Amino acid sequence: MSRLGLESRNRRPGGATGKYSRLCIPAGGWFRVHWATMRTAPELILPKPPKSLLRKVGRAIADYAMIRPGDRILLGVSGGKDSLSLLAILQHLQTYAPVHFELAVLTVDPEVEGFDPATLIPYYQALGLRWLYERQPIMAQAQIQLEGDSFCAFCARMKRGVMYNLCRRHGFNVLALAQHLDDLAESLLMSLFHGGQLRTMKAHYLNDAGDVRIIRPLAYCRERQTAEFALQAALPVVPDSCPACFRAPTQREHMKALLAREEHDTPHLFANLLHAMRPLLLEGGIPPAGADGTELMGTRMADRNRARRATTEDNA
Numbered sequence: 001m002s003r004l005g006l007e008s009r010n011r012r013p014g015g016a017t018g019k020y021s022r023l024c025i026p027a028g029g030w031f032r033v034h035w036a037t038m039r040t041a042p043e044l045i046l047p048k049p050p051k052s053l054l055r056k057v058g059r060a061i062a063d064y065a066m067i068r069p070g071d072r073i074l075l076g077v078s079g080g081k082d083s084l085s086l087l088a089i090l091q092h093l094q095t096y097a098p099v100h101f102e103l104a105v106l107t108v109d110p111e112v113e114g115f116d117p118a119t120l121i122p123y124y125q126a127l128g129l130r131w132l133y134e135r136q137p138i139m140a141q142a143q144i145q146l147e148g149d150s151f152c153a154f155c156a157r158m159k160r161g162v163m164y165n166l167c168r169r170h171g172f173n174v175l176a177l178a179q180h181l182d183d184l185a186e187s188l189l190m191s192l193f194h195g196g197q198l199r200t201m202k203a204h205y206l207n208d209a210g211d212v213r214i215i216r217p218l219a220y221c222r223e224r225q226t227a228e229f230a231l232q233a234a235l236p237v238v239p240d241s242c243p244a245c246f247r248a249p250t251q252r253e254h255m256k257a258l259l260a261r262e263e264h265d266t267p268h269l270f271a272n273l274l275h276a277m278r279p280l281l282l283e284g285g286i287p288p289a290g291a292d293g294t295e296l297m298g299t300r301m302a303d304r305n306r307a308r309r310a311t312t313e314d315n316a
Contacts, residue, residue: 044126046088047233056220057089064204065286066215067093067174071101073215074132074172076163078107079117079238081230083178086218088233090176091127101174104130106166108159110138116238123236132170136162167212173292174213182223184216185273186255188280194251203281206291213292219281222270 061067075090077083090103105124107117117133124131138158145154167175179201188200203219206212218226230237263269 049089057217060220066204069099071174072172073103073174073176075105075176077105081237082226084235085226085229086178106132108162109135112139164212176215179216180218180221180223186252189255200280206287213287
């Protein structure tokens with residue numbers, strides 16, 4: 001597949017300035033745009049997340065060994081309340097966590113009408129964060145390739161593929177996603193009702209290629225908690241960050257309404273669901289140390305260095 005690489009200035013969304021990298025992929029007519037921004041020192045200090053959120057995220061991270069020394073974490077941010085809340089939480093954890101980890105953010109633009117992440121550019125710059133952006137015509141692809149699947153499921157699968165590629169391209173070994181307990185419960189019911197399977201999203205797992213770990217630090221948190229924090233902290237939430245889902249009722253929205261009705265009569269519903277889902281969150285086991293290839297990569301580099309030294313000594 002041939003690629004045409006172009007660079008220009010002053011061509012980011014919203015008129016933001018800086019280096020812009022555009023990659024055109026002629027095959028199939030798709031094209032994507034990618035850029036990265038980096039500030040050396042933050043200009044904005046986020047409000048401290050509430051202890052109720054920090055405790056639950058800390059417990060999930062500990063229970064599933066999500067963050068390890070030296071991890072380079074890329075956080076998927078749509079601009080919604082959940083991903084922006086998780087960003088604030090992870091940045092806060094960086095200030096006192098016993099393990100050192102790097103953090104950057106990523107936005108995948110599915111080219112859906114009404115989605116505009118441009119307002120987040122100065123926000124990330126003020127936080128001193130590196131931001132990766134990727135455009136992918138997922139809506140157009142869905143019209144051609146979608147068969148027996150919801151748009152939301154198709155979009156999520158396509159986005160994950162894009163995010164895995166960006167992790168590899170930029171050297172991140174961990175992808176953080178912002179699904180919370182409500183999302184996990186809704187996925188469980190959707191799987192039961194429509195798939196005949198006992199499944200939900202995992203808290204921590206390794207992708208099929210074995211080179212990126214995926215973590216969900218909000219697995220124990222309720223959606224109302226992220227909504228309250230986003231409002232109190234005045235986070236720059238992008239309105240309708242998935243307009244296609246807002247325009248048409250989805251299976252997930254139906255499950256959300258069903259759970260809300262049940263919780264009205266059973267206040268401990270989500271605690272019970274979490275207890276029932278714990279084996280599913282751990283399905284396949286926690287990825288062992290080095291499973292994302294970081295330790296293996298280090299071993300290979302050490303082997304190459306030893307081989308070079310041996311060759312040098314033989315030639316001396």
